[in-house]
Amino acid sequence: MKGMTIIVKTVSSWVKMLIVLFGIYIILFGHLTPGGGFAGGVILASSYLLIMLAFGREFVQKDLPLALDSKLDCLGALLFAMIAVLGLVLCDKIFFVNFLHQKYLPGKEFNLISSGTIPLSNIAIGLKVGASLFLVIFLLSTFRREKSANK
């Protein structure tokens, strides 16, 4: 996959910023407005899919290597599990309790910093979903190229 024409490359190099920004907004404001970790993560993955379709596979490989991608995936899963275990350690020995809202940082309602661990969980899930979906797309496209090369 060598990428597309210069029109597609120019437009997508501008549009990718907006898509990444929208994904980050959906993730960060998941506890106030519709959205959340899963939808925001898929939007982040689709921004990298746009870059991969427009510029070719090698460009994305330089930008986001496969090893870094799988590390981000594992980091997201680990963060989400850590939030669950921290509730067990820090607040009354209850697994998955919202310890920040209950005890340490109540916050003010309808503010960005509120509702304790929910924004942190949203960030962890968004990281995990975005990295893993992009990993699958990338692996599928590599697999197809090798299969056609064998013929």
Next chain:
Amino acid sequence: MYIFYILLIFMIIAAIIAIETKNLLSAVICIGALGFGTSLMFLFLRAPDIAITQIVVEVLGLIILIRATISRDLTFISGDKEFFGTVISVVIIFVIFLAGIKVFETLPDFGTAIFARVSEGPSQTYIEEGLKNTGAANIVSSVILDYRAYDTLGEATVLFTAIIGATVILRKKAKKLLEEPDL
């Protein structure tokens, strides 16, 4: 109210075309129309969280399917359907249809909340005390990440395991190992 019936008929027609057409690309486009119809349906039912997720996943899946369809040499489906498989699927669909009728009899009327029938249900507590207990303005977020966070943990684990499986199968080393003669 009529918009739901129009959308339903549109989605059913799209599904039938997606199954019956011989061209793979038009089948993929019909699946896309079906997904966008579902997303509009969620939006009219006032579930914007689900609508956003549905439309985003639909776009991502559609791009992958179109890429996979266009680059294939074989874009037309050929061959007849087997008689035995058709009979089995018709029987299974009929059984599911009968079970569905039984289930629909127990549902509340369209537009009525579930706690109109079960007044002691947990959904009432979520709506009344969700903001006070969790501090999240979005009640869907407060349910899936606080009250029912176990579900989300399980869902994340399922996704993680699926990605590990796909990575193990599709990586280069494993394929080379598979091609070597067995020890």
